[in-house]
Amino acid sequence: EQTSTTSKPKAKQTMAEMMMENHAAAGEEGMMGEEEMEIGVNFQTLDCLNEHGINANDIQKLQDAGYHTVEAIAHSTVRKLSDVKGISEAKVLKIKEIVKAMVPSDFKTAADALEDRKAMLTLTTGAVELDKLLEGGIETGSITEVFGEFRTGKTQLCHTLCVTCQLAVTDGGAEGKAMYIDTEGTFRPERLQAIAERFNMDPVATLENVAYARAHNSEHQMELLKVAAAILSTDRYALIVVDSATALFRTDYSGRGELSERQMQMAQFLRQLTRLAEEFGVAVLITNQVVANPDGMSFAKDSTKPIGGNIIAHASTTRLRMRKGRGENRICTVFDSPTLPEADAQFAVSATGIQDAVE
Secondary structure, three states: OOEEEOOOOHHHOOHHHHHHHHHHHHHHHHHOHHHHHHOOOOOOEHHHHHHHOOOHHHHHHHHHOOOOEHHHHHOOOHHHHHOOOOOOHHHHHHHHHHHHHHOOOOOOOHHHHHHHHHOOOEEOOOOHHHHHHOOOOEEOOOEEEEEEOOOOOHHHHHHHHHHHOOOOHHHOOOOOEEEEEEOOOOOOHHHHHHHHHHOOOOHHHHHHOEEEEEOOOHHHHHHHHHHHHHHHOOOOEEEEEEEOOOHHHHHHOOOHHHHHHHHHHHHHHHHHHHHHHHHHOOEEEEEEOEEEOOOOOOOOOOOEEEOOHHHHHHHOOEEEEEEEOOOOEEEEEEEEOOOOOOOEEEEEEEOOEEEEOOO
16 A cells, blocks of 8 residues: 655554554643644544543554544444444443543533634635635545546646645634545646745745645555544644545446445445544645546536536535636536635636636
């Protein structure tokens, strides 16, 4: 598996080593408490369960199964947790009982929900008009889907955000690292260097802060999310990019006969991504391919539709459609969003990522 993390090659470590690092990170967090609070780290590592009488062996089993935070257990069903090797149902119920007291999951007022929304960060896209359209940029804590034909700027947006998420909060960033899962072989580190120079950042340090993995099939893509959860629980990350989320499912499952299985697996993948977004407060950006829509009228302005059907439509909080414009310009349309109005914005694709549209 080519899972390489530039700054700290955690993805290649054993889970035992990661446990050690978790302890170290917990110690560091104590020292950096005030600084961390500014950018809202709102998850608790599984080490907290030690104080409640859960032994280290059981915690290790949960981590091996991909659970790295108390929130992950709180958001999981008893049935799913019972599938973890070596943990009985009685123990699962006991753990769930402990976790229930640690993670608030009751009703709260809309006023409180509004306060939570105000604390949410947005990541700048690098283009003023596009940021205006998105009311600040790509929001953290949810999934944003970008779809369009080839050469519409989807991968460029992914690369630009890998750099801008490292900027200071006052500059439209989130002071966190980025994680890039590449399914089509389009990741280019040299592009990140050019973008970093544009934002007056150190190119070497910028690349160190981007964890990159190449997924080779849909099962590997799912597996990488487990590794991602382990890495996210040990460091401050602001962004997860999956470019593209659907390409491998499209080729691994073919024909009508395998369609329902494909949609089920894709739903599982998107559910995991949603969980990571909510648990670690990271922005999740997925790109999606389009398919020609034969039943649409051929003379319609845009006869393509995103693939993945309703499953991907419901999983994404914000959906953006990219189209080609004149020259290097591209047009982004808000296709679906709970808060943003349906509107267009122009931007340009350049050697230094996404920037303002050129006349």
